Amino acid sequence: MSRGKVNPWLWVAGIVLLATLIALPFGLSFSQREVAVLLVINVLLVSSYRLMTLTGEWSLGHVVIMGVGAYASALFSKRLGVPVPISMLLGAVTAGAVAALLSFPLFRMKGFYFLIGSFAAGEVIRLIWKYFTNPFGGPKGLKLIPGFPDIGPISFFEPLPYYYLCLIVVGMSLFFLYRIERSRIGLTFHAIHWQDKLAESVGVNTFSYRMLAFVLASTFAGLCGALYVHYIGTINPNRFDVEEMVFVLIWAIVGGTATFYGPILGVVVLTVINEVILRALGFDTARPMIYGFILIASVLFLPNGLESLVPKLQAWRTSRRTAPEGTPASEEKA
Amino acid sequence: MSDLILQTIVNAVYAASYMSLIAVGLVLIFGVMGVINFAHGELYMAGAYVVVALYAESGMPFLVAVVLGLVFVGLLGLLMEISLFRPLRDNPLGGLIASIGFLLILQTTAVLGFGVRMAHIPPPTQEKIELLNGVVLTHQRLLVIIASVALLSLLYLFLHRTKYGWAMRACAQDREAAALQGISLSQVSRLAMFIGAGLAGVAGALTAPLVSPTPYMGHSVIVTAFIIIIVGGIGQLEGAIVAAILYAFVHTFVTTFFDGVIADITGLLLMLMVLVIKPTGLFGAKDRV
Amino acid sequence: MSQAILEVRDLTRTFGGLTAVNRLNFSVSPGSVHGLIGPNGAGKTTTFNVISGFYAPTTGQVIYQGKNVSGMTTVSLARIGLIRTFQGTTLFKEFTVLDNVKIGFHGSVRSTLIAQVLGADREELAAIEKQADELIEFFGLADLRNELAANLSHGHQRALGIAVALAAQPKVLLLDEPFTGMNPEETSRMMTLVRSVRDRGVTIMLVEHDMHAIMGLCDKITVMNFGSLLTEGTPQQVRTNPKVIEAYLGSAIDAA
Numbered sequence A: 001m002s003r004g005k006v007n008p009w010l011w012v013a014g015i016v017l018l019a020t021l022i023a024l025p026f027g028l029s030f031s032q033r034e035v036a037v038l039l040v041i042n043v044l045l046v047s048s049y050r051l052m053t054l055t056g057e058w059s060l061g062h063v064v065i066m067g068v069g070a071y072a073s074a075l076f077s078k079r080l081g082v083p084v085p086i087s088m089l090l091g092a093v094t095a096g097a098v099a100a101l102l103s104f105p106l107f108r109m110k111g112f113y114f115l116i117g118s119f120a121a122g123e124v125i126r127l128i129w130k131y132f133t134n135p136f137g138g139p140k141g142l143k144l145i146p147g148f149p150d151i152g153p154i155s156f157f158e159p160l161p162y163y164y165l166c167l168i169v170v171g172m173s174l175f176f177l178y179r180i181e182r183s184r185i186g187l188t189f190h191a192i193h194w195q196d197k198l199a200e201s202v203g204v205n206t207f208s209y210r211m212l213a214f215v216l217a218s219t220f221a222g223l224c225g226a227l228y229v230h231y232i233g234t235i236n237p238n239r240f241d242v243e244e245m246v247f248v249l250i251w252a253i254v255g256g257t258a259t260f261y262g263p264i265l266g267v268v269v270l271t272v273i274n275e276v277i278l279r280a281l282g283f284d285t286a287r288p289m290i291y292g293f294i295l296i297a298s299v300l301f302l303p304n305g306l307e308s309l310v311p312k313l314q315a316w317r318t319s320r321r322t323a324p325e326g327t328p329a330s331e332e333k334a
Numbered sequence B: 001m002s003d004l005i006l007q008t009i010v011n012a013v014y015a016a017s018y019m020s021l022i023a024v025g026l027v028l029i030f031g032v033m034g035v036i037n038f039a040h041g042e043l044y045m046a047g048a049y050v051v052v053a054l055y056a057e058s059g060m061p062f063l064v065a066v067v068l069g070l071v072f073v074g075l076l077g078l079l080m081e082i083s084l085f086r087p088l089r090d091n092p093l094g095g096l097i098a099s100i101g102f103l104l105i106l107q108t109t110a111v112l113g114f115g116v117r118m119a120h121i122p123p124p125t126q127e128k129i130e131l132l133n134g135v136v137l138t139h140q141r142l143l144v145i146i147a148s149v150a151l152l153s154l155l156y157l158f159l160h161r162t163k164y165g166w167a168m169r170a171c172a173q174d175r176e177a178a179a180l181q182g183i184s185l186s187q188v189s190r191l192a193m194f195i196g197a198g199l200a201g202v203a204g205a206l207t208a209p210l211v212s213p214t215p216y217m218g219h220s221v222i223v224t225a226f227i228i229i230i231v232g233g234i235g236q237l238e239g240a241i242v243a244a245i246l247y248a249f250v251h252t253f254v255t256t257f258f259d260g261v262i263a264d265i266t267g268l269l270l271m272l273m274v275l276v277i278k279p280t281g282l283f284g285a286k287d288r289v
Numbered sequence C: 001m002s003q004a005i006l007e008v009r010d011l012t013r014t015f016g017g018l019t020a021v022n023r024l025n026f027s028v029s030p031g032s033v034h035g036l037i038g039p040n041g042a043g044k045t046t047t048f049n050v051i052s053g054f055y056a057p058t059t060g061q062v063i064y065q066g067k068n069v070s071g072m073t074t075v076s077l078a079r080i081g082l083i084r085t086f087q088g089t090t091l092f093k094e095f096t097v098l099d100n101v102k103i104g105f106h107g108s109v110r111s112t113l114i115a116q117v118l119g120a121d122r123e124e125l126a127a128i129e130k131q132a133d134e135l136i137e138f139f140g141l142a143d144l145r146n147e148l149a150a151n152l153s154h155g156h157q158r159a160l161g162i163a164v165a166l167a168a169q170p171k172v173l174l175l176d177e178p179f180t181g182m183n184p185e186e187t188s189r190m191m192t193l194v195r196s197v198r199d200r201g202v203t204i205m206l207v208e209h210d211m212h213a214i215m216g217l218c219d220k221i222t223v224m225n226f227g228s229l230l231t232e233g234t235p236q237q238v239r240t241n242p243k244v245i246e247a248y249l250g251s252a253i254d255a256a
Helices: A008-027 A030-053 A062-078 A084-106 A111-131 A159-182 A184-194 A196-201 A206-232 A242-255 A261-281 A287-301 A306-317 B002-033 B040-057 B062-085 B092-114 B139-161 B163-173 B175-180 B185-211 B218-232 B237-257 B260-277 C044-051 C074-079 C097-108 C113-118 C122-138 C154-167 C184-199 C211-215 C235-240 C242-255
Strands: B128-132 B135-138 C006-015 C018-028 C033-037 C059-064 C082-084 C172-176 C203-208 C220-225 C228-233
Touching (some): A008 A030, A008 A159, A030 A062, A030 A159, A062 A084, A062 A111, A084 B260, A111 B260, A159 A206, A184 A196, A184 C097, A242 A306, A242 B092, A261 A287, A287 B092, B002 B128, B002 B135, B002 B185, B040 B062, B040 B092, B062 B092, B092 B218, B128 B139, B135 B139, B139 B163, B175 B185, B218 B237, C018 C044, C018 C220, C033 C044, C033 C184, C044 C172, C074 C082, C097 C154, C122 C154, C154 C172, C154 C184, C184 C203, C220 C235, C228 C235, C235 C242
Parallel strands (some): C033 C203, C082 C172
Antiparallel strands (some): C006 C059
16 A cells, blocks of 8 residues: 555445444434444543553553543533533543643552552542532432533434434544544654653653643543533442443453554444343343453453454455554554 | 540451451462452452351351352362463463453352342351450451461461472562472462462451342452552562551541541552552562662 | 763762762763773663663762763753663564654654644654654665564664664763674674764763673773772773773683
């Protein structure tokens, strides 16, 4: 593939994908449309999580940060009367700001210590929500959170319009995330992941870049929380507990985190399995167990995630191999 | 007031005893295998449900159920080692993720087998000792304290007096060097996993009549255990015990005199502080050259 | 002799009760190749790590361009032109040769983060890529430009390591055992390379275990033993100094 020219098939695939996404809700039942709304939000959630992992640190606080965005946006709109679209942005900004503050203690740690530290920080935030009934509503959380305002005849109370709203917001966010990764910043994130000492030796301030990745990822997670809360209308601290974090981890691990599309693949495939197959079989209570088995099986047998199947599939479809281009770590990761 | 303080001390000693069992198990697993076992809280839960099944529902003697709880959960640990941690030996993050998968499986098994509601266990004994006027130590709690001290002493003797214990400590120090010395890593890992899980299981079994088990009880236990092993220094067995005592006292006192949520926050902040100031733990090794 | 570009004054570094470096003094002239050698455990690596900002000195100072830089971090030192390399083949192995060198140009980037995300830094990226290509050419890696660093031969990886450091626009380049583990052919190629880097106006200080490898390269050599200065001089002076021979023989006996 020559540089600058986009493979025409990619255009075709993109248009087909877009058409599918637009047409999708019409083939779904009401409850499936609700699931589709959450799926679109979760796509952004797991993609933002991946941005964080680019620097090599795995956080266990991402879902709590999403909650920060949700609580902030809910409170701005409910208590202060800020219009919902603006409160959503404020929610995202609040999540980013909290992440910036947390960077100072957390990025003194690495690896396991960071993992545990981010977990502890998240739990502290959740306990604060639980403890302070004013303004967070305590263990019962917040109710009657205003929804997205109607635009003319379109009511965002319905899943269908909200699905399109999310599609637009998430689409734009994903484009932004993609741009970050493909820019010099993304290259620097990868560099810090693979050899932070070498990066420092040529003047890369690894703390600032780790913080940047964390703040950006958290801002988008906060946006996810805001999108979520104004659709569901109610939140409580347990919505953002470690079990929910486990789901994000599962999506990312099962999909794979080496490529931009890996985690998206993970969340889409697992949601479809969950909603279509498992729901049809009626295994409601057993679902976490099946998730557990999927998680274990993917770590054991598909350590590079579903995304690692894609190149194999491509190789099978066409004998021609395209030369790796751009960010190398996104192509092949051991 | 002094009675309240004394009662709180008694409560803290009880909490410290079973928390030590859990934390020492987690540290042992981490030290020998280098993997953080996220399912440790669920192993504790499994121990409690062994008592629910054998003692509360089948009428077996309590102590027999406790011993079987230790063995059963130890075997669960063995299963984890053989099926998860050994294939993932070179992938510590993979081991952690797999243990999360195992956690979900154990939790769901408990839900399917016993329901989501709290299990009620009739206390094996209602007797209690009155230490001072109003300061009470129930026999059940005394049993937990005695059993914990006994088990930890046994573990100490095992680690310091036997060949296997020596091999285990060598692995915890430096796995590669231990392997070069001819120590079988697989054997030591299996042993560590059996003992580590068994300790969590026996803690769950012993405390089951005092806590009313639920399938989700592991969550707060793993949080507590993390705090303890971080404060004590990851991989430090003695540190874990000291940290368990410290944490139990802080948590029990803050709970009694303020509030449970504040106590949880205090514990987590304590851990964050240690992570920031001295990540090797209060009792961990000093910075090496 | 012109004023020193890098100077170590009364440098001491202890670890617990152990004194790794003891009241060390030496100075590096601009435009020179300066060697720091000594037998195993002489404290040269500790000295190197103090100069490159990895450790702070216990007492004493590191002076760079007339300014006290003791205790500054590696990152801040890199910003003012004091760049270190690493032992062995420390590289971004998962990156292409080009991307490795591009990261080296980190300090040259002027575009704001937002401009970078929006792609408004296209011109700057192109300029950096052009400079990177020149460096890659200079180090004889042009054919391997799009190869992953992990796939390079050992000698090429070492050359790339220096290319990455050079991309960071050093005034002083600190090389950590650049010849260790090299065969004679690789060694002579690396010597040529180091000379040509010096000819670009970069002052070079290198730490080396192998005394012979750098005899032909250095303008001045500082010899350490047991954490202190043993002697200092031209390769000729050092080579014939009986104290140096004794120190090396002693360590050879220890090692045997």
